[in-house]
Amino acid sequence: MPDTNNETNHQINQNKTPQDINLGLLYRGIKGEISQDVQDKQQSVQDPKYVQLCKSAYKRFPSLARGNLHKKVKDAVLFLGWKLKPEEYNAFVMTIVVFGLGSLLVLLMLIFFIYNYLYNHFEAIDFNPYYVLAISFVVLGTIVGYLIYHFMNYPLVKAEEEKRKALAYLPAIVGYLTMYLKLVPNLERAIQFAAIQGEGHLAEDLRKIIWDTNIGVYSSISEGLDYLAYRWKAYSMDFKEAVMMIKSAMVEDNETRRVELLDKTTDNLLGAIKLKMETYARALSQPSLVLFYIGVLLPLLLVIILPIGSVFAKLPFSNPFVLAGLYDVVIPLFVFLYAKKISRTVPLLYRSPVIPDGFKGVPKKGNFYIGRLEINIIGFLIFLFVILMGLTIFLQYQFGQTMEKVMIQENLPQEYIDNPDKYFDMLAENYMSAAGTEYPKRSSDYQRVVDTQKLLYSLKPEHDTTPYFILYGFALILALIIALYCYLGTVYKKKVQDHYMDMEQNFREILFILASRLSEGKPIETALKDTMQFFPDLIISQDLLAKTVDNINLLGMPLEQALFDPLFGSLRNNPSTLIKNNMKIIADSSQLGVGTVAKTILSISLQLKNIEDIRITVQKLTDDVKQMMTTMASIIAPAVLGMVSAIQKVVILTLSSLGSSSSIPTASSNSNLLASSSMSGLDLSKLMMSGLDPSKLMGSIDPTAIGSIASPFAFNLILAINLILVVLGLVYFISRVESDNPIKMKMNIAYMIPVAVVVFILASLGASFLLGGLGA
Numbered sequence: 216m217p218d219t220n221n222e223t224n225h226q227i228n229q230n231k232t233p234q235d236i237n238l239g240l241l242y243r244g245i246k247g248e249i250s251q252d253v254q255d256k257q258q259s260v261q262d263p264k265y266v267q268l269c270k271s272a273y274k275r276f277p278s279l280a281r282g283n284l285h286k287k288v289k290d291a292v293l294f295l296g297w298k299l300k301p302e303e304y305n306a307f308v309m310t311i312v313v314f315g316l317g318s319l320l321v322l323l324m325l326i327f328f329i330y331n332y333l334y335n336h337f338e339a340i341d342f343n344p345y346y347v348l349a350i351s352f353v354v355l356g357t358i359v360g361y362l363i364y365h366f367m368n369y370p371l372v373k374a375e376e377e378k379r380k381a382l383a384y385l386p387a388i389v390g391y392l393t394m395y396l397k398l399v400p401n402l403e404r405a406i407q408f409a410a411i412q413g414e415g416h417l418a419e420d421l422r423k424i425i426w427d428t429n430i431g432v433y434s435s436i437s438e439g440l441d442y443l444a445y446r447w448k449a450y451s452m453d454f455k456e457a458v459m460m461i462k463s464a465m466v467e468d469n470e471t472r473r474v475e476l477l478d479k480t481t482d483n484l485l486g487a488i489k490l491k492m493e494t495y496a497r498a499l500s501q502p503s504l505v506l507f508y509i510g511v512l513l514p515l516l517l518v519i520i521l522p523i524g525s526v527f528a529k530l531p532f533s534n535p536f537v538l539a540g541l542y543d544v545v546i547p548l549f550v551f552l553y554a555k556k557i558s559r560t561v562p563l564l565y566r567s568p569v570i571p572d573g574f575k576g577v578p579k580k581g582n583f584y585i586g587r588l589e590i591n592i593i594g595f596l597i598f599l600f601v602i603l604m605g606l607t608i609f610l611q612y613q614f615g616q617t618m619e620k621v622m623i624q625e626n627l628p629q630e631y632i633d634n635p636d637k638y639f640d641m642l643a644e645n646y647m648s649a650a651g652t653e654y655p656k657r658s659s660d661y662q663r664v665v666d667t668q669k670l671l672y673s674l675k676p677e678h679d680t681t682p683y684f685i686l687y688g689f690a691l692i693l694a695l696i697i698a699l700y701c702y703l704g705t706v707y708k709k710k711v712q713d714h715y716m717d718m719e720q721n722f723r724e725i726l727f728i729l730a731s732r733l734s735e736g737k738p739i740e741t742a743l744k745d746t747m748q749f750f751p752d753l754i755i756s757q758d759l760l761a762k763t764v765d766n767i768n769l770l771g772m773p774l775e776q777a778l779f780d781p782l783f784g785s786l787r788n789n790p791s792t793l794i795k796n797n798m799k800i801i802a803d804s805s806q807l808g809v810g811t812v813a814k815t816i817l818s819i820s821l822q823l824k825n826i827e828d829i830r831i832t833v834q835k836l837t838d839d840v841k842q843m844m845t846t847m848a849s850i851i852a853p854a855v856l857g858m859v860s861a862i863q864k865v866v867i868l869t870l871s872s873l874g875s876s877s878s879i880p881t882a883s884s885n886s887n888l889l890a891s892s893s894m895s896g897l898d899l900s901k902l903m904m905s906g907l908d909p910s911k912l913m914g915s916i917d918p919t920a921i922g923s924i925a926s927p928f929a930f931n932l933i934l935a936i937n938l939i940l941v942v943l944g945l946v947y948f949i950s951r952v953e954s955d956n957p958i959k960m961k962m963n964i965a966y967m968i969p970v971a972v973v974v975f976i977l978a979s980l981g982a983s984f985l986l987g988g989l990g991a
Contacts, residue, residue, distance in 0.1 A: 282305050295377065
């Protein structure tokens with residue numbers, strides 16, 4: 216700052232009493248000057264990664280840059296303030312399309328030729344290569360198509376995300392503008408203050424118009440603000456209207472009328488935001504049902520449909536790899552992407568304090584405390600996993616059911632006990648002899664018959680050799696590892712965050728009492744001390760107020776230094792932007808006298824109350840959705856999937872009993888068919904009365920296809936992994952609806968994942984006992 220300005224301000228301070236000093240006079244000498252904070256923030260802005268990729272693609276493949284930007288994309292790029300040219304965007308999109316389709320073609324050719332070679336040289340591989348090619352095309356084509364769509368529409372998605380965030384930042388920024396203008400009717404200084412204290416894309420745009428005004432892009436800050444308002448019009452009409460009202464207030468000569476217009480600006484903005492928040496909250500019901508259908512009901516339907524398709528269509532729909540792809544990739548991925556899409560539409564009104572790694576009381580990233588010892592989380596979890604898995608294997612070996620134990624109980628010959636495969640070879644040969652077919656040993660058809668006999672044998676409760684200790688032990692251990700990883704890496708931050716969130720909750724209360732004491736004419740340090748004594752038990756009194764009073768009384772600091780001094784300031788380590796920004800306004804207004812600062816504090820308190828009222832209203836509207844999704848994630852989904860694991864056995868046995876009648880190609884009578892159908896529970900007499908021949912129906916069943924169905928162990932393992940992934944997606948949705956707070960989301964995961972797995976195990980055990988027992 217020039218020395219002449221310092222001299223001017225010094226003279227003003229000498230000739231005026233503190234009550235007569237106007238803040239506008241203090242800033243008169245720096246009009247048109249760029250704030251260092253604004254300058255630093257402006258220069259630190261770099262092109263986003265997406266823009267850098269677009270520019271890089273254009274440099275490497277300029278021939279792909281053809282066409283103009285779509286209007287929506289152009290508006291989004293302009294709104295985001297990206298320095299992105301049409302040719303750069305088009306070059307990047309075309310690069311993604313060309314490389315995506317080229318990669319898809321190369322991968323499909325590799326898959327087809329490799330699988331075709333294996334199909335022709337290994338008899339155990341009998342799935343048609345063209346089916347593999349078709350499935351690969353669908354899966355890989357979907358992935359490539361999604362990536363192309365994602366990169367093409369990324370500017371639109373990013374613009375919508377900023378629109379969502381704007382509802383959280385907009386009240387604060389407009390509040391900074393109006394409160395500052397009540398003190399000093401200087402639009403440039405008010406915008407500069409809001410730009411420095413504000414957050415989000417809107418604050419960046421405010422910093423940019425200050426920069427552009429000072430370098431001559433705009434003739435005045437008012438002109439730049441007009442351009443900004445109309446640029447935001449498509450994404451936030453509320454901001455545009457707020458700017459228009461602020462401009463109207465600035466031309467008012469009557470100070471009372473000006474203050475009324477500024478108050479009305481804030482009230483109108485908060486009212487509009489409240490209506491939008493309520494609309495968004497009510498719109499969450501339908502997406503919640505979609506997540507329920509996909510994450511819970513679809514797995515239940517697939518466990519019935521897929522085995523039937525495998526047996527009738529002779530396709531490996533129930534193959535373990537196909538099931539793993541559907542249950543552990545497709546369904547969880549859809550749940551997560553859909554939850555992410557919906558959560559983008561949920562506006563934010565409150566942002567929790569961000570606690571960085573290494574903050575006071577928080578260990579280094581990736582570590583946790585045991586006493587005073589700091590231990591690496593990953594190393595500890597690996598050690599714990601090895602110990603617990605070793606324990607489950609030991610329990611399975613000691614107490615689990617084995618094929619040897621089963622055959623001993625069945626009093627089978629010793630040769631079968633020593634080599635169970637001989638027993639199943641004998642069952643397969645008897646089956647083929649009765650059916651009048653014969654397959655060479657080691658052929659894929661022969662192996663399929665053997666696998667079918669093994670599966671049907673193991674499905675009997677007394678023959679069940681599923682390693683439940685390992686299966687359920689692994690599920691519990693995996694859930695425990697995930698829970699501990701989230702908990703140990705978050706619990707320390709959560710404690711610190713709760714501390715400062717408690718301060719934010721009580722901040723409005725202490726402001727009211729502080730304003731009351733200041734209105735009595737008491738000096739700021741006395742008012743702070745009286746407020747601290749009025750609320751002796753509040754954390755904010757013991758932390759913020761006590762430190763501030765000590766800095767003023769013991770170190771002789773003025774209010775602003777007592778708050779923001781880099782070494783001793785009471786807010787130097789406070790991560791709450793809400794408290795910091797509002798205390799900055801209070802510190803600035805304190806130069807105008809206790810009466811002015813009292814009015815400012817009351818305005819801040821009223822604004823915080825209005826925002827809190829909106830947040831409570833939205834919370835009440837979303838409580839039903841959050842409770843439903845929480846119940847779904849922790850109880851309903853695990854219980855349904857647990858029962859699905861038992862239903863699979865029933866479906867396989869039913870199909871087996873149907874196929875047993877068609878396995879012997881003889882001219883059996885319909886009465887024989889009816890007798891054999893009694894095992895499946897089907898009323899075939901109704902089919903006969905309707906003119907259908909049950910023998911033709913069951914003749915379309917391939918009994919040996921049952922051997923390709925996933926075993927109970929593989930299916931339960933797939934379901935357990937599916938459960939964990941789906942619950943993660945649902946918790947992500949719940950946490951984003953509740954608040955955009957990664958710390959709380961990780962804590963929710965830590966609490967809900969173990970509960971969900973325990974419910975899954977209990978439901979699976981209960982359903983298995985009800986449907987015939989485990990036979991352990």
